[in-house]
Amino acid sequence: MKLDILAFGAHPDDIELACAGTLMKSIDEGKKVGIVDITRGELGTRGDAVTRTLESAAAAKVMGVDIRENLDLKDGFFENNEETLKKVIAVIRKYQPTIILCNAPYDRHPDHGRAAKLMADAAFLSGLRKIETFIDGVLQEAWRPSYVFNYLQDQYIQPSFLVDVTGYQDRKIEAIKCYKTQFFNPDHNHEPQTYISSPVFLDALKGKGLNFGKQIGVEYAEGFITQKLLGIHSLDAIVKNPT
16 A cells, blocks of 8 residues: 555654644545554553553544554664664555654654654665565565655744644544543543643643644644755645734
């Protein structure tokens, strides 16, 4: 299956928190969309690898993505080395995405920045035919995505562009709340409170989206950065920003 967009996340729930609205809007526009989680988030204070896997599957169903896979790399300890790069390259070549979305280049969790660099390197190397990767014993064709965009996470980074995701906030929160062990949930009060399990965490996330939306004259938006200069077909493509 060739995908239009393939979103990578260092941990299950990274994508839901940062770009679920963009993915769901893209699906409604007829695009093929997939998710690849790099780890199972097994080092998280709450929950474990099994619960995170079940939660990510439930969230994928809410979002309606075409595929969701997990690379099963070690949470907190995956490295940007040849072995890991080839695993990522194999997935990129398998789905041949036009666009890759990935973690912020620096953030509160060190895995996020490391994942961003891993994706940038893999996206480039995936286009080199002399790097050989195989699926079921068959040599894969080289493939390089057209764009790699970083979604914004906990730390504020000035976005390169904002995507209007008005109308997708409720489903985004529904997908996030599939991670019952991670975010505020009265049924998990027995587990230690964490930075993201506070009742105000999702309020702050909503506020961030509203602020981004206000900047482009819409209700709600998600932010991305790009290292590659973007072109547009016409000025009509620009969202009207109120004066």
